[in-house]
Amino acid sequence: MALYSTSVEYGLHCLLPLCSPDVHASSQELAEFQGVSPAYLAKLFTTLKRAGLVEALEGAGGGYRLARAPADISVLDVIEALEGDKPLFQCNEIRGNCAVFGGKPPGWASKGLCSIHAVMLEAEQQMRTVLAGHTLADLAARLESKAPKAFPREVTAWFDARRTGRARSAAATRRINPGEK
């Protein structure tokens, strides 16, 4: 099994449209846009909001937007928000069990980090450095460099149409039930 689950894949993909300052959207719309489960994505965006990576604009025309500039949100920020600080390796400190210690491990045996654990932490640190070195802005720029020039406009238009639909629907509801907000 992979270290990071689909939450990271879904979260990162669904944050990308929000890198455009013209797009804010509900988690339902982002899920529809990327073809993923709306119920699952709603939970992920609640978590991303709690972690301070997105904020929710209230009202019929509202939705999620990034809470910081795309260049200030790293891939590692998103991973840690969604999955916490997942380690490569869980050290159970078995070095103290060595039979020659007879149940009483000497001080030197548990001094400092277990050397196996130290290698794993070094590998994990290198991995995290790469993940921290790529931002949502980098991912969005790479997508833009591959896509035709019209693609960002098409994306914005898709979300605009959904938002307009929502606003119209809310206005119609208010006409029918004037007491509702």
Next chain:
Amino acid sequence: MALYSTSVEYGLHCLLPLCSPDVHASSQELAEFQGVSPAYLAKLFTTLKRAGLVEALEGAGGGYRLARAPADISVLDVIEALEGDKPLFQCNEIRGNCAVFGGKPPGWASKGLCSIHAVMLEAEQQMRTVLAGHTLADLAARLESKAPKAFPREVTAWFDARRTGRARSAAATRRINPGEK
């Protein structure tokens, strides 16, 4: 949950005594030496043997020894033998689902690697480079640099005593049941 399970921790710890050319041992003895489950370790050593990292010497005085020099067995070799090629991230290629494609993703959308997947693979590669850069010889040297000078001799003596006990026990069995080998 961590990417690598206890099999990696147990495997690496139990391979360390075999870095000494004077030590070869059964998986039962290695498990007793490191205070881990003998049944679990027996399975791990069967896997390590299949992967060509250890070889088994037959007979009452036999046991496992490294199949290559400790400097030629990396931490990554042991991990891959025990757990296979575990990825950081499983890409489900959701980029083709984007709603603006209307179910017919254009060529550019699936050209090359998904940029999110590419970041994960870069992080994984850095992690693997670190794991490949440390060998059993390095781990054994680090342990030796921390331990008192007498420790390697104590370890060898512990395994010698077990092997002598095994040989005596086998000889006694042969005296009682001369037909057995």
